[in-house]
Amino acid sequence: MDRSAKMIVAIVVILASAFFIYVKFAGWHATKLEATVKKEKEIWQNKTEQMRKEIATLKQELAVVKGQNVPPDKLAEVFGEEQPALREATQQLEGKIPDGEKQPSFAEIENRIMAFFSYMDNQEYVQSYKFNEGTYGQYQIALNKLSSKPPIVTGETSSLYNIVRNVAHFYRVMGKKRVLLIKQLLQNESEVIESVMRTFYLWFTLDDKGQSSVRGRPSMRNMYDYCGFFLNTLGGRSYLLRRDPKVRTLTTYYCVLTIDKANDDELNSRGIDIRPYIESSFMEIENQTGLVHQKEYLATLRNLRLKYHTN
Numbered sequence: 001m002d003r004s005a006k007m008i009v010a011i012v013v014i015l016a017s018a019f020f021i022y023v024k025f026a027g028w029h030a031t032k033l034e035a036t037v038k039k040e041k042e043i044w045q046n047k048t049e050q051m052r053k054e055i056a057t058l059k060q061e062l063a064v065v066k067g068q069n070v071p072p073d074k075l076a077e078v079f080g081e082e083q084p085a086l087r088e089a090t091q092q093l094e095g096k097i098p099d100g101e102k103q104p105s106f107a108e109i110e111n112r113i114m115a116f117f118s119y120m121d122n123q124e125y126v127q128s129y130k131f132n133e134g135t136y137g138q139y140q141i142a143l144n145k146l147s148s149k150p151p152i153v154t155g156e157t158s159s160l161y162n163i164v165r166n167v168a169h170f171y172r173v174m175g176k177k178r179v180l181l182i183k184q185l186l187q188n189e190s191e192v193i194e195s196v197m198r199t200f201y202l203w204f205t206l207d208d209k210g211q212s213s214v215r216g217r218p219s220m221r222n223m224y225d226y227c228g229f230f231l232n233t234l235g236g237r238s239y240l241l242r243r244d245p246k247v248r249t250l251t252t253y254y255c256v257l258t259i260d261k262a263n264d265d266e267l268n269s270r271g272i273d274i275r276p277y278i279e280s281s282f283m284e285i286e287n288q289t290g291l292v293h294q295k296e297y298l299a300t301l302r303n304l305r306l307k308y309h310t311n
Contacts, residue, residue, distance in 0.1 A: 010143060075142050078192050079199070080115030109203050110214045116196065125184050131236050138181075140216050146226070147218060149173045151235065153228040154270055166235025186247055194250060194292055201254050205261065224262045227255035228270055246291070249284045253297055256281050259305060275310045 117136040120126050130139050151169045154248075156162045165172065169181050186193060204217055229236040230251060240248045256277050262268045282301045285294060304310075 013229045034126060046265070074192060075195060078116055078189070078196070079112040079117045080118070101303075104202070106206050106208050106211065109199060109206065110212070112199050112216055112218060113216075116199070120185070125188055126181065129181055136216075137155050138178060142178050143216055143218060147222045150225040151229040151233070154226055156233045156235065163234055166229070166233055167238055169229075169235060170239070179282050184246065190244065190246075197247075197250050197254065199292065201257070205258075213285065220262065220265065220267060223258050224267055224269075227258040227262075228254050230271055231259070232270075232272055246288060249291075252277065252281050253285060253301075256304070257300070260307075274304075275308050278304050278308060278310055 042089060054295075055280070099285070117134065117139065117278070120135040126135060133141065152162050152166050156166055191194065204223060208217075226236075230240055231237075256274060259272055259274045259277070261270065262272075263274065278301055282298065282305070283290065285297045288294070291297065
């Protein structure tokens, strides 16, 4: 083979080798690029999904803070009327009107209480218990049992027996069915539980001026005993720790108000020191989302701080 033929063959071999190497490299690069693109795509999809979840969570939290999770028609269904006080409080949180709301009359409160029991009677989870007396009758039975057998408020830690009795107090006194019903009520009516607790506290504590027509208001002594139980005993605190944070926060708040009223009426026979509970209640309410009347609660606790010189 002459020299020029050899050169041509060599060039062909070099070109063929170069083409083969290029094809291999291009294939490897395409595979690598495809894998990289796929990985990046998965990363961004995960980030997008995470952001979508975070946005949904923030929207939900914002709705709760603004009180949008308490529809007016739901309140009308529970209490038999639209609640102007709750509507005004929601507007306050949104910065639409200044603070301050009209206190309902005692007659209005009693109407709301009876409308609430009527609403409860129509709920399927309540009807499943087949209580002959209805929820209002069951409420009166439970109140009588709790009033006649109060919990241990002082000396609880003197024996293990006392602690166990306090931990099981509600089951032991009210019975399993009534306790389970209350648990279901707290779960199923969570969106209006703040308004329910507020209405019952007003019913319990406002001066009826001798015009009350609805039986079932506990005595101040009984309220004081149970507030001492919730605030000052292992059994009471353990019960609250098993509840939803909102229920626990509001229960502590209303217990503080009750102890303050007992002080004013010179009924604090056990000498419960209200000051640490004012501070703990303030912190809990300040950090709790979804309270429609949060501003009012904090203003009340600030006044109690001044009253008891806690600052």
